[in-house]
Amino acid sequence: xxxxxxxMKMIEIVIPFKTPTVNHLxxxxxxxxGRARFIKPEARKIRKKILExxxxxxxxxxxxxxxxxxxxxxxxxxxxxxxxxxxxKKKDISNREKFLIDSVFxxxxxxxxxIFEHTMRKVQSDEEKVIIRIEQK
Numbered sequence: 001x002x003x004x005x006x007x008m009k010m011i012e013i014v015i016p017f018k019t020p021t022v023n024h025l026x027x028x029x030x031x032x033x034g035r036a037r038f039i040k041p042e043a044r045k046i047r048k049k050i051l052e053x054x055x056x057x058x059x060x061x062x063x064x065x066x067x068x069x070x071x072x073x074x075x076x077x078x079x080x081x082x083x084x085x086x087x088x089k090k091k092d093i094s095n096r097e098k099f100l101i102d103s104v105f106x107x108x109x110x111x112x113x114x115i116f117e118h119t120m121r122k123v124q125s126d127e128e129k130v131i132i133r134i135e136q137k
Contacts, residue, residue: 010135011061013104015053018079018128020046021095047103054107062108070116070137075100078125093120096130104132 025043029036039047054062077093097120105112116137 009064009066010133011057011065013054013057013132013134015050015100015130015132017046017049019050019077019096019100019130021092022098023095025099043099047099050100050103051107054104065108065110065134066136067110067114069114071110071114072117072135072137073101073115073119074133075118075120076123076131076133077120078123078127078129078131080126080128081122081124093122096120100130100132104134108134 020043025039026037027040029038075097077096079091081089081091083089097118101112101115101118105115
């Protein structure tokens with residue numbers, strides 16, 4: 001399920017599943033010059049799901065978002081961040097940034113060079129999801 005709010009040229013995209021880290025996105029073909037990297041099939045499926053979610057957004061909401069101005073992006077990653085013993089799990093959220101931004105901004109038709117501020121936060125939750133808020137800075 002996807003929710004979106006409109007408030008002074010801001011959209012909120014809810015991705016109702018866990019997104020991959022860079023460590024799980026790419027594979028590497030052995031041998032050859034430079035050992036070619038490739039996006040794994042699982043990552044392609046997740047990118048496709050994200051694109052489909054954004055395709056469900058009303059066009060007027062996307063069109064209201066400036067495509068040539070400074071943008072502020074806030075990413076909230078909802079997961080269980082603790083082990084059964086109560087210790088913080090070894091999970092790096094910055095590993096997810098590039099994949100999320102590339103997928104979302106490509107689907108929105110906005111060049112990510114206009115991101116002037118990006119904040120990522122962990123949110124303790126039993127429900128795995130990602131919320132991305134994009135607004136004019």
